[in-house]
Amino acid sequence: MRSPRFNPVFLLLWLVPVLAQAQDFGVDHFSVAIELHKEGYFEVVETYDVEFFSPKHGIYRDILTSYTIRAADGSEAKRQIRISDIKVPGHKFEASGNFSQRMEGNARIKIGDPDKTVVGPIHYEIRYRVDNAFLFEEDFTRFYWNLKPSDWVAPFKKITFSVILPEGVEADPDQVFLYAGPVGSTSPTGEFGIRIAGGTISGTSREGFGSNYGEAVTLLVNLPKGSIAEPGRLWLFWSGYGWVPILLLLAGGFYKVFLKYGKDDPSPMVVTYFPPENMDPAMVGFLINDREDTSDLVSLLPYWGNRGLLEMEEVEGEGWFAKEDILIKKLADLPAEAPGYQKIVFDGLFHGGESEVRVSSLKNTFYLTMNMAKKELAGAAQKYYDPKARRVYWFTGGGIVLALLVLLPTFFNFWGVVAVLCALVLGVALLILNRHMVKKNPFGVKLYSELKGFRAFIKTAEENRLRMLLKESPDYFETTMAYALAFGALKQWAQKFENLDVAPPTWYHTSGGFRSMHQFSRSFSSTMERTSTTLVSSPSSSSSGGGSSGGGMGGGGGGSW
Structure with missing residues (x-):
């Protein structure tokens, strides 16, 4: 069977918008320093030496927060990481809150002044904390992070990184893997010089290195089991299903009131x-x-x-x-x-x-x-x-509505869409049952x-x-x-x-x-x-109306605006 003929027109149509944006700025040097904490989180400091070729307000940094994790047995699970304590010293910025991260599956840090533009070299520093991003396997605790994610619409000329391990933890050189290149590359890269000493893993890209749109640099470290505190079973249940006992309490409280007044x-x-x-x-x-x-x-x-x-x-x-x-x-x-x-x-x-x-x-x-x-x-x-039952009917109905107003954003913030839908179903059911609060x-x-x-x-x-x-x-x-x-x-x-x-x-x-x-x-x-x-008829109404490059957490990218 003949292979399809290469058509350069399609490649050109794909490259034009990417190159047009990439030509606005470039990253001469990108450095990322990460400190791991045994309590289960890590802190990140990213620095960018950027060169703007035309007037821009600044840059934005996107960090994916929702992932599907595939275990060794092939099973999949949803994972929501949290980006917090965001700081950009010396620059105006806007950052997604926890609610927005849940809603959009992405944390955006937008740096710059909408009333000003800049041209030429600019230095940026972004600091943030990451929670719930370690992977706890049977034999290892994995740190798997995209140091430079693939969706940056700019060329990166030089990259350096350092990862500080928790006190008393040493990295096994055979359990440290760095991947670079197009997303999906599974062979460790040779384009970095890597050093492991004194509880720190560091690396610098070699001369002539470059990373463009669609290419990532990803670090995978298999840490000794127990070096990072693993959430207990109660915490795992609470973090995954903490909304269940809350809804059961709400339903139980309603039932108790119903027995007395309904x-x-x-x-x-x-x-x-x-x-x-x-x-x-x-x-x-x-x-x-x-x-x-x-x-x-x-x-x-x-x-x-x-x-x-x-x-x-x-x-x-x-x-x-x-x-x-x-x-x-x-x-x-x-x-x-x-x-x-x-x-x-x-x-x-x-x-x-x-x-x-x-x-x-x-x-x-x-x-x-x-x-x-x-x-x-x-x-x-x-x-x-x-007459007491009638008053209780109004108070209970108002209480259910108020509880939903508080619980829905809280549930979405901590547990996501499934918890919100279950709360909505229960709330509607209780409001319907509340109509019978008429003793x-x-x-x-x-x-x-x-x-x-x-x-x-x-x-x-x-x-x-x-x-x-x-x-x-x-x-x-x-x-x-x-x-x-x-x-x-x-x-x-x-x-x-x-x-x-x-x-x-x-x-x-x-x-x-x-x-x-x-x-x-x-x-x-x-x-x-x-x-x-x-x-009872009424007029009808109408309407219209392994590991790989880019495979770790910390996906996303950035660009200029």
Whole structure:
């Protein structure tokens, strides 16, 4: 197979921007001095003798802080080093903080004055501390650092370095490796003279040496095991997973508060056959699950129909391809003592003196009325709840939000994105659960026991029992169907009366009438589903919208600006 033909145009397109930047300045002499500390960090002093060929503000130095470490067994692990205590004596500079290093995976030191430019020779000195960069292997502790990283957009003519080992530690010459050249070069370089003496490793590039963009100088030293303090297991767990116990404490604290202020006192179920006196199905639906559902307010329609306030009729839709519609006719006004949420819905249906309304005409508009009624219903229900629980609800919700505001940047700073995502998930889950921080008062608990029993009866009632109830109260089905709707069991409830010779309600009809309870239950259940969907619909919104050269830590580079 023929090898691809070399195309100099592609090489030129790659070289032009690199050479253009490289021609702005060069590094006549670069020196780096590193002091290793047995506590597990090292300090770096970099000095640059720079020659600017055109006016520039200064230089910038980039140091990679996020790495993927490959172990001897082939497994990989993420490593985040930290650059701190940054100093640039004699020059203005800006430096990335710990948060920015986490976010960007890079520490940038930008040196120079934005209001001034320089030309000619300039001397720079950069000092910083590096934490969490030693590699702890089974037999060695490795110092693996790019003395000169590969992404410097400038030629380096001379490089010197020195590495001071911790007191009492001597380097084995057979365990010191220096690599230079294009990234990936695995053969130790011969372009440096290296000296190992008195606990110091030093080196100087030979005459004629040069290092350009894409080339690195990397030092690998295998230090004796134990010469650098290795983090203990507890510290390793904390540094990797310290966010876990914090989130567990947060969840445990919430659970403890919930047990006291959110969980209702024991309420044994009391089976009843009728809804509570003087309580409409909207309030019943709210109390059974502690929230204002759409079905709670929609259940007022059959409730009002049974009381002679309105009637509903299936009619043909307007237009050629319109679906069947529901016409709601007003027969009487609400009683003056009706609760506020009933008045909001009723007046919203028949506003402006109208006596009838098509359900289809409420699409994308009536949701505002429903939202107002939901708030009013929730307010009216508070007389059944412990007022302390309501206050705890607000305090707990605020506490969760405040905790997230503190924990999210802290977690990102110390543990990264995974910890932040887990904290977000837990925070959202707790805020959702906090909605149930609504403990009922003794009267509410007693009422809840009855409602549970009534709901259970609606779901499990036997035909013989219903037959007896119909003898006592012939309109039993009509008086209970609205409550079954609030419980989400209307269809199931209506089906239980199919064999009991019960006439469908007269306030709901079609042009053809209903021949059976079965026919009515199917029709009315479907109507209520469509009506519920329409009453809460809102306008839709749209949007767019080994080792090798360059293989160690300390990757990055720099340039001029």
